[in-house]
Amino acid sequence: MVAYTTPPGDVEMALEERTVVLVEKKSSTGWMWKVSGALLIVALCIGGVLLFAWYSKGRPEMEMQSGQKEALTKTDTSEKTDHHDTLRRIGSKAKAAIHLEGSYDEDNKTSQLEWKNGQGQAFAQGGFRLEKNQIIIPQDGLFFVYSQASFRVSCSDGDEEHGAGKRLTPLSHRIWRYSESIGSNVSLMSAVRSACQNTALEEAYSSGQGWYNAIYLGAVFQLNSGDKVWTETNQPSELETDEGKTFFGVFAL
Structure with missing residues (x-):
C-alpha cells in the first residue's frame, strides 16, 4: 500500500487557493457595496424626479388659481364701469x-x-x-x-x-x-x-x-x-x- 504525503509545494498551493478564496469574498463584498450605492443613487434620482413632477404639477394649479383670481378681479372691475x-x-x-x-x-x-x-x-x-x-x-x-x-x-x-x-x-x-x-x-x-x-x-x-x-x-x-x-x-x-x-x-x- 502506497502512502501519499503532501509535499510542501502542495501546501503552498493550498494556501494560495485559500488566499484566492478570501480575495474573492472581499471582491464580492465590494461589489455589493457598489450595487447598494448605485441603487441609492437611482432611488435619489427617482425621488428627485417625482418631487420635481409634483412641484411642476402644483405650480400650474397655483398659477391657474392666481389667474382665476385676477380674472375675477377684472370681472369685478368691468362690472363697475358704466x-x-x-x-x-x-x-x-x-x-x-x-x-x-x-x-x-x-x-x-x-x-x-x-x-x-x-x-x-x-x-x-x-x-x-x-x-x-x-x-x-x-x-x-x-x-x-x-x-x-x-x-x-x-x-x-x-x-x-x-x-x-x-x-x-x-x-x-x-x-x-x-x-x-x-x-x-x-x-x-x-x-x-x-x-x-x-x-x-x-x-x-x-x-x-x-x-x-x-x-x-x-x-x-x-x-x-x-x-x-x-x-x-x-x-x-x-x-x-x-x-x-x-x-x-x-x-x-
Missing part, C-alpha cells in the same frame, strides 16, 4: 360698429342734440356712416342699438312759479328708425323721466346742484341695409354732454 366704456369695448371688437359722442350748442339753429364721430372715444368701422345726424346701416342683419342721454336740470331759478313748473317737466329720449321696406318712421325705443320730482332734495336743488339722471336705451333689432336710425330728445339744453355721459351707437351681432 355703459359707455362697456359698449365701446364691445363695439370696438365687432366687425361693424359705430359709437358717437353727444354735443349740444345753444347757438345752433337746429336746437337739437348733435352726434359727433372722431371725437373723444367715438369711432365708425365696417361701413357704418353718420349722415345728417343719422346712422346709416351698412347691411342686413341683427344689430344692437343703444343710446344714453344724461340730464342735469336746475329745478329752482329763484322764481317759485317757474320753479314749480319745472318740477312737472318730463324729459324724454327716443330712438327712431326709417326703412324703405316700411316706408315710414318707426319708434324703436323710448323712455321718460320726471325732473325735480323729489321734494326731499329741495336743499340740493336750491344750492345749484340740480337734478341729475340718465336715460339709457338698448335692444337688438333686425335691420336692413340703408336703414336710418336717429335720436330725439325733448330737452337738449338740459343735457350733460361731457365725454362718456351722452352717446349713441350700433354694432353688428
Whole structure:
C-alpha cells in the first residue's frame, strides 16, 4: 500500500487557493457595496424626479388659481364701469360698429342734440356712416342699438312759479328708425323721466346742484341695409354732454 504525503509545494498551493478564496469574498463584498450605492443613487434620482413632477404639477394649479383670481378681479372691475366704456369695448371688437359722442350748442339753429364721430372715444368701422345726424346701416342683419342721454336740470331759478313748473317737466329720449321696406318712421325705443320730482332734495336743488339722471336705451333689432336710425330728445339744453355721459351707437351681432 502506497502512502501519499503532501509535499510542501502542495501546501503552498493550498494556501494560495485559500488566499484566492478570501480575495474573492472581499471582491464580492465590494461589489455589493457598489450595487447598494448605485441603487441609492437611482432611488435619489427617482425621488428627485417625482418631487420635481409634483412641484411642476402644483405650480400650474397655483398659477391657474392666481389667474382665476385676477380674472375675477377684472370681472369685478368691468362690472363697475358704466355703459359707455362697456359698449365701446364691445363695439370696438365687432366687425361693424359705430359709437358717437353727444354735443349740444345753444347757438345752433337746429336746437337739437348733435352726434359727433372722431371725437373723444367715438369711432365708425365696417361701413357704418353718420349722415345728417343719422346712422346709416351698412347691411342686413341683427344689430344692437343703444343710446344714453344724461340730464342735469336746475329745478329752482329763484322764481317759485317757474320753479314749480319745472318740477312737472318730463324729459324724454327716443330712438327712431326709417326703412324703405316700411316706408315710414318707426319708434324703436323710448323712455321718460320726471325732473325735480323729489321734494326731499329741495336743499340740493336750491344750492345749484340740480337734478341729475340718465336715460339709457338698448335692444337688438333686425335691420336692413340703408336703414336710418336717429335720436330725439325733448330737452337738449338740459343735457350733460361731457365725454362718456351722452352717446349713441350700433354694432353688428
